[in-house]
Structure formats: structure tokens, C-alpha cells
Amino acid sequence: MWWSYQDVEEQKKQVQREIAKRKKRGEKFEVLPAPAGQKKLSTTFWGQSWCRNLESYQDYESRLPRGRSYLRQGKVYDLKIESGKLSAVVAGSELYDTSITIEPLPKKQWQKIVKSSAGQVGSMLDLLAGKLGDGLMRVLTDPDDGLFPKPKEIRFICSCPDHADMCKHVSAVLYGVGVLLDTKPELLFTLRGVDQAELLSNASNATITDLSNSTGDLAEADLSSIFGIDLSAEVPLEPSAEKPPVKKAARKKVAVKKPKKG
Structure with a gap:
């Protein structure tokens, strides 16, 4: 089928009119930018x-x-x-x-x-x-x-x-998709x-498993270098703060009246 230049231009205008209609209906119609002139x-x-x-x-x-x-x-x-x-x-x-x-x-x-x-x-x-x-x-x-x-x-x-x-x-x-993955590579994992x-x-997990499988001084050396602590040194326990004695409320003395002799 033969297509003239006028036919092609009319098609483009028709497409643009359709895009305008669909935008009015709430569709975004965001073009996906792709690099032009690059291989x-x-x-x-x-x-x-x-x-x-x-x-x-x-x-x-x-x-x-x-x-x-x-x-x-x-x-x-x-x-x-x-x-x-x-x-x-x-x-x-x-x-x-x-x-x-x-x-x-x-x-x-x-x-x-x-x-x-x-x-x-x-x-x-x-x-x-x-x-x-x-x-x-x-x-x-x-x-x-x-x-x-x-x-x-x-x-x-x-x-x-x-x-x-x-x-x-x-x-x-x-x-x-390849163009979009340039800026949003995480979408590949979403897609799959x-x-x-x-x-x-x-x-x-693999690192932790390897360390836990090690024994003795080697395990201590590995963990010490990783966390920057000496696992062989004893860590003194902090003394527990002594609670101040609870003062007991003083009992009030109640005067007992002796009965009068008749």
C-alpha cells in the first residue's frame, strides 16, 4: 500500500488528538525517554x-x-x-x-x-x-x-x-525495559x-555460619578482629547499686488512761 507524506502527517495528528483525549480522561501518557543518536x-x-x-x-x-x-x-x-x-x-x-x-x-x-x-x-x-x-x-x-x-x-x-x-x-x-532498568534496576527483581x-x-548468614563452625582460639580471633573486642578478657560485673534502707514509720505511743479508784 502506498503512503504519501500527507497520510503520514495526518496519522501523527490523529494519534496526538487521541493522546489528548485520553489525558483528559485521567491517563498520564508519560513518554519513555530513550537516547537518540547513540548506538x-x-x-x-x-x-x-x-x-x-x-x-x-x-x-x-x-x-x-x-x-x-x-x-x-x-x-x-x-x-x-x-x-x-x-x-x-x-x-x-x-x-x-x-x-x-x-x-x-x-x-x-x-x-x-x-x-x-x-x-x-x-x-x-x-x-x-x-x-x-x-x-x-x-x-x-x-x-x-x-x-x-x-x-x-x-x-x-x-x-x-x-x-x-x-x-x-x-x-x-x-x-x-532495558532503558528503565538504567534508572530503576530494582524493577527487574520485582518483575521476576x-x-x-x-x-x-x-x-x-554465610559469614556467621563459617564463624560459628570455627572452634577454639581461631573463633575467638576471628570474632575479636571483626567486632574489635577481646573475648579472652574477663569483663568485671558492675556492682549493683545498694538500695538505701527503707525507714520504718515510727509508731505513735498511745497513752492508756488508768481507771480512777472509787
């Missing part, structure tokens, strides 16, 4: 890892470039990341509502990740900033057992007439239905 959409560990994982899906290969272009053109609105769900509105020849469901991370797979992270996550800031060791990074981004979803775990619905396995609107939303704090608590 990489994402700049952080989490955002780039998401995009690399997405591009490893051979089934989606032919649809991904159009979606990336849509995102760069500012056509993705109101992207929301919730537990097991993505939703957004994408502007094409019309406005299309897109919904993507992603299965939660299997518990066994998550526990394996948690176990592998023992002692490797320094703080929540380090975790969200992607300041992790190479070994843990490989675990998190493993295509089979890592944190990112596999194609068979993803289902999507779009209101557009494109009946392909993945339309360009869905692709734009999936790429948008896991608690990132477990990566930290496991590290602490």
Missing part, C-alpha cells in the same frame, strides 16, 4: 544485560530493529513494570495497548542464584549499581539459569492488527517475583 540504548550493567539477553532470542531477531526504532522515536508511553507483567501504550498508525506477561523465576533457580551470591554482594548499592564480581555476573546473566526470562516464559498481547509472533510494538516495550535483599542476607 546503545542502555548504559548500565542491568540495562545492557537485559538488552543483550533480548537480542539473543533468535525467534525475535527480525522484529527487534523496528521496535528499537519506535522506542528511539519516543513512541512508548506509560511503561509499567510489575510482578510478572509489563504494560505500555505504543504509538503507531494508532495507539496500541500492549501487555506482556512473564513467568516468575522458578524457586529452585532463584535459590541457586542466592547460594552463588554468598559473600559476593557488598551492599544493596553495589548490587543495584552492578558492581559485582565476574563470577556472579556470569551467574546472573546465564541464558539458562540466570535472572532474565527465556522466550518460553514470555507471553504478549497487542491491540494492533499485526498477527506476527512478536510485533514491533511489543519489541519496543521489551527494549523499553524475587527479593533482591536475599542476596545480601545470604552473604551475612
Whole structure:
């Protein structure tokens, strides 16, 4: 079908009119800003890892470039990341509502990740900033057992007439996740239905367990160096404060009147 310049411009105006109507109905319609003119959409560990994982899906290969272009053109609105769900509105020849469901991370797979992270996550800031060791990074981004979803775990619905396995609107939303993770990496854990704090608590528990398994002087030395105290020294008990004696109330003497002799 031949499209003239006037047709394209009219479509854009129609889309803008529809956006204005939906804003009046209370919808936010916040555009997801994506870097224009840059080769990489994402700049952080989490955002780039998401995009690399997405591009490893051979089934989606032919649809991904159009979606990336849509995102760069500012056509993705109101992207929301919730537990097991993505939703957004994408502007094409019309406005299309897109919904993507992603299965939660299997518990066994998550526990394996948690176990592998023992002692490797320094703080929540380090975790969200992607300041992790190479070994843990490989675990998190493993295509089979890592944190990112596999194609068979993803289902999507779009209101557009494109009946392909993945339309360009869905692709734009999936790429948008990578952009959003640059500023809100914690949403990846929300999406997969896991608690990132477990990566930290496991590290602490592992340290405590190792120390408790140690015996004798070694355990004392370890704990002393960690807490800065000498466990071998006797700590004198503080003397208990003596309570002042309780004064007894003085008994009043009652004069007994003797009976008068008759």
C-alpha cells in the first residue's frame, strides 16, 4: 500500500488528538525517554544485560530493529513494570495497548542464584549499581539459569492488527525495559517475583555460619578482629547499686488512761 507524506502527517495528528483525549480522561501518557543518536540504548550493567539477553532470542531477531526504532522515536508511553507483567501504550498508525506477561523465576533457580551470591554482594548499592564480581555476573546473566526470562516464559498481547509472533510494538516495550532498568534496576527483581535483599542476607548468614563452625582460639580471633573486642578478657560485673534502707514509720505511743479508784 502506498503512503504519501500527507497520510503520514495526518496519522501523527490523529494519534496526538487521541493522546489528548485520553489525558483528559485521567491517563498520564508519560513518554519513555530513550537516547537518540547513540548506538546503545542502555548504559548500565542491568540495562545492557537485559538488552543483550533480548537480542539473543533468535525467534525475535527480525522484529527487534523496528521496535528499537519506535522506542528511539519516543513512541512508548506509560511503561509499567510489575510482578510478572509489563504494560505500555505504543504509538503507531494508532495507539496500541500492549501487555506482556512473564513467568516468575522458578524457586529452585532463584535459590541457586542466592547460594552463588554468598559473600559476593557488598551492599544493596553495589548490587543495584552492578558492581559485582565476574563470577556472579556470569551467574546472573546465564541464558539458562540466570535472572532474565527465556522466550518460553514470555507471553504478549497487542491491540494492533499485526498477527506476527512478536510485533514491533511489543519489541519496543521489551527494549523499553532495558532503558528503565538504567534508572530503576530494582524493577527487574520485582518483575521476576524475587527479593533482591536475599542476596545480601545470604552473604551475612554465610559469614556467621563459617564463624560459628570455627572452634577454639581461631573463633575467638576471628570474632575479636571483626567486632574489635577481646573475648579472652574477663569483663568485671558492675556492682549493683545498694538500695538505701527503707525507714520504718515510727509508731505513735498511745497513752492508756488508768481507771480512777472509787
